Amino acid sequence: MSRYERYAGGDPLAPPVDIAEALDAIGQDVMAGYSPERAMREFLRRGGQDQAGLDDLARRVAERRRELTQRHNLDGTLQQVKELLDKAVLEERKQLARDVTMDDGDRAFREMRMESLPDSPAAAVTELGDYDWQSSDARAAYEEIKDLLGREMLDQRFAGMKQALENATDEDRAAINEMLGDLNDLLEKRARGEDTQQDFEDFMAKHGQQFPERPQNLDDLLDSLAQRAAAAQRMLNSMSPEQRQELMDLSAAAFGSPALMEQLDRLDQNLMGLRPGEDWGGSEQFGGDQGLGLGDGTGVLQDIADLDALADQLAQSYRGAGLDDIDLDRLTKQLGRDAAVDAQRLRDLERALRETGTMERGFDGDLRLTPKAMRQLGKALLRDVAQRMSGRQGQRDVRRSGAAGDLTGGSRPWEFGDTEPWNVPRTVLNGTLRRAGEAGGPRFSVEDIEVQETETRTQAAVALCVDTSFSMAMDGRWVPMKQTALALHTLIGSRFRGDDLELIAFGRHAETMRIEQLTALDARWDKGTNLHHALLLANRHFRKHPTAQPVLLVVTDGEPTSHLGPDGEVNFSYPPHPLTIALAVRELDNARRLGAQTTFFRLGEDPGLARFVDSMARRVDGSVIAPEADDLGAAVVGSYLGSRGPRQTPGSYGDFFGGRGFWVG
Numbered sequence: 001m002s003r004y005e006r007y008a009g010g011d012p013l014a015p016p017v018d019i020a021e022a023l024d025a026i027g028q029d030v031m032a033g034y035s036p037e038r039a040m041r042e043f044l045r046r047g048g049q050d051q052a053g054l055d056d057l058a059r060r061v062a063e064r065r066r067e068l069t070q071r072h073n074l075d076g077t078l079q080q081v082k083e084l085l086d087k088a089v090l091e092e093r094k095q096l097a098r099d100v101t102m103d104d105g106d107r108a109f110r111e112m113r114m115e116s117l118p119d120s121p122a123a124a125v126t127e128l129g130d131y132d133w134q135s136s137d138a139r140a141a142y143e144e145i146k147d148l149l150g151r152e153m154l155d156q157r158f159a160g161m162k163q164a165l166e167n168a169t170d171e172d173r174a175a176i177n178e179m180l181g182d183l184n185d186l187l188e189k190r191a192r193g194e195d196t197q198q199d200f201e202d203f204m205a206k207h208g209q210q211f212p213e214r215p216q217n218l219d220d221l222l223d224s225l226a227q228r229a230a231a232a233q234r235m236l237n238s239m240s241p242e243q244r245q246e247l248m249d250l251s252a253a254a255f256g257s258p259a260l261m262e263q264l265d266r267l268d269q270n271l272m273g274l275r276p277g278e279d280w281g282g283s284e285q286f287g288g289d290q291g292l293g294l295g296d297g298t299g300v301l302q303d304i305a306d307l308d309a310l311a312d313q314l315a316q317s318y319r320g321a322g323l324d325d326i327d328l329d330r331l332t333k334q335l336g337r338d339a340a341v342d343a344q345r346l347r348d349l350e351r352a353l354r355e356t357g358t359m360e361r362g363f364d365g366d367l368r369l370t371p372k373a374m375r376q377l378g379k380a381l382l383r384d385v386a387q388r389m390s391g392r393q394g395q396r397d398v399r400r401s402g403a404a405g406d407l408t409g410g411s412r413p414w415e416f417g418d419t420e421p422w423n424v425p426r427t428v429l430n431g432t433l434r435r436a437g438e439a440g441g442p443r444f445s446v447e448d449i450e451v452q453e454t455e456t457r458t459q460a461a462v463a464l465c466v467d468t469s470f471s472m473a474m475d476g477r478w479v480p481m482k483q484t485a486l487a488l489h490t491l492i493g494s495r496f497r498g499d500d501l502e503l504i505a506f507g508r509h510a511e512t513m514r515i516e517q518l519t520a521l522d523a524r525w526d527k528g529t530n531l532h533h534a535l536l537l538a539n540r541h542f543r544k545h546p547t548a549q550p551v552l553l554v555v556t557d558g559e560p561t562s563h564l565g566p567d568g569e570v571n572f573s574y575p576p577h578p579l580t581i582a583l584a585v586r587e588l589d590n591a592r593r594l595g596a597q598t599t600f601f602r603l604g605e606d607p608g609l610a611r612f613v614d615s616m617a618r619r620v621d622g623s624v625i626a627p628e629a630d631d632l633g634a635a636v637v638g639s640y641l642g643s644r645g646p647r648q649t650p651g652s653y654g655d656f657f658g659g660r661g662f663w664v665g
């Protein structure tokens with residue numbers, strides 16, 4: 001037999017989790033120096049364009065908590081007692097005034113008692129405990145006070161009891177007293193370690209109607225009772241001393257007998273002993289004008305406890321925290337289904353980032369971006385580079401593998417200006433699949449055409465030397481530098497697989513790096529700009545590939561201030577020492593003798609740097625480009641593409657966007 005229930009999982013037509021936006025944001029943070037773990041946590045905290053984050057949910061939790069404390073106060077029961085007491089006194093006075101048969105002395109005595117009642121509602125209720133009411137309405141109001149107090153006291157411990165016991169009979173009250181006695185016996189048996197599951201089942205068989213939540217075992221029952229009892233205690237702690245004393249004094253009148261309070265006090269002691277971890281000592285400040293009864297107030301304190309727990313879960317600030325810790329049922333209760341759906345989507349996003357090959361644990365246990373994630377980031381950066389190039393020079397997306405050369409075996413949709421041969425099988429298949437059901441048989445359109453990708457014939461050995469001195473980070477060039485390296489790495493790895501790229505980072509000294517190392521590199525206080533060492537490593541790369549076209553790309557924001565000595569030690573000097581300059585020039589000359597096409601990318605407006613870079617470029621018939629930090633990627637990629645074609649004449653930025661293998665214009 002099939003069962004159907006209301007769907008409660010959010011929009012069933014919503015798209016699956018898209019990690020592209022998350023990966024882009026995480027990549028940006030990683031390149032800014034965050035660990036991948038921290039970068040992922042920061043994105044989950046911020047959320048995305050169409051996705052609420054943990055911070056937004058935490059803000060809503062805080063607002064809900066503030067609303068509860070600012071809307072309510074805790075004297076609702078006391079106010080109700082006072083209103084019922086005033087009603088009883090007023091009705092009694094009316095009756096005394098109307099009753100002409102009453103003895104004048106008796107009337108005067110009764111009126112005096114009404115006039116001399118204490119200001120304290122609790123003391124007044126006690127004072128009238130033995131009063132012989134003449135008015136039936138007054139007697140009913142006074143009895144309602146005792147009934148109200150009993151129901152409120154029970155509602156504090158058992159949610160819904162106030163309504164369930166409205167108009168209760170003596171038999172109903174006796175049944176409650178019996179249930180409390182049996183419950184306390186069961187809890188005390190648990191405290192001694194003597195209880196069994198059968199004891200619990202026997203208790204539920206006898207009193208189960210009092211527990212509509214239907215606990216499955218004594219621990220379930222204990223948890224729910226202790227949470228509410230702790231909230232009741234926090235409510236009392238939140239009252240003023242005067243309010244608290246009034247309620248304690250009034251409690252003796254509950255149901256007209258102290259027996260109820262004796263059982264409830266016993267219950268509280270048992271629960272505190274069995275669940276000491278609950279918050280029995282907390283308190284809250286309430287400042288609203290909406291009075292709460294004892295039961296409702298306890299419910300509000302429970303809500304506040306739920307909200308505090310949710311705040312901790314959403315903060316994720318404790319060791320081993322995870323989004324699976326978020327209690328979706330509790331979140332639904334406090335903020336509604338939409339909030340729970342948002343939290344579930346964040347869970348799904350975190351799981352997708354970990355399980356779809358985007359992030360992985362290294363041998364050291366640290367989370368890191370996988371090569372697959374690095375490729376996705378690189379593609380996104382490359383698209384951004386292509387848009388910048390297209391916007392400034394009239395080029396289009398940098399996706400082609402080459403207009404002349406060997407077939408790669410791949411194909412792509414035709415675009416205006418393409419000259420590659422058609423991939424006929426793919427073109428026919430596209431048209432057939434899209435229009436097989438149309439009358440007249442298959443027809444074709446421009447959107448069906450695919451062309452064969454080709455690979456350029458010229459191989460290049462590319463050395464990208466990036467300045468990693470601290471000034472790069474200080475002046476906001478650290479992330480653009482990394483983005484540039486990743487975009488170029490992705491372009492070469494995906495479209496120019498025959499080229500060999502060497503990434504060389506140079507600060508006080510230089511070192512070759514994998515792209516994963518460079519993108520994860522944190523800014524460091526590195527005194528020195530060792531161009532000499534970087535050029536040494538670049539020339540070593542060129543010599544390893546004697547048949548390839550050497551391409552030297554240097555990104556820097558400062559003159560060289562350090563070099564390697566004969567002993568391999570770093571020598572630093574500022575202002576630049578003549579020997580440091582001479583050694584850098586010597587290695588640049590070696591690069592020229594190896595046939596390197598050289599481009600310097602000068603960042604910043606320092607006149608000394610400009611003079612140095614210009615003179616170095618003239619010496620090797622190279623070029624200088626001075627892009628803004630945001631345009632660095634487009635400048636470097638454009639220069640690389642220019643080097644793939646015939647030798648360019650040095651000139652403007654635009655000179656380097658052409659080149660064999662990429663149609664521009």
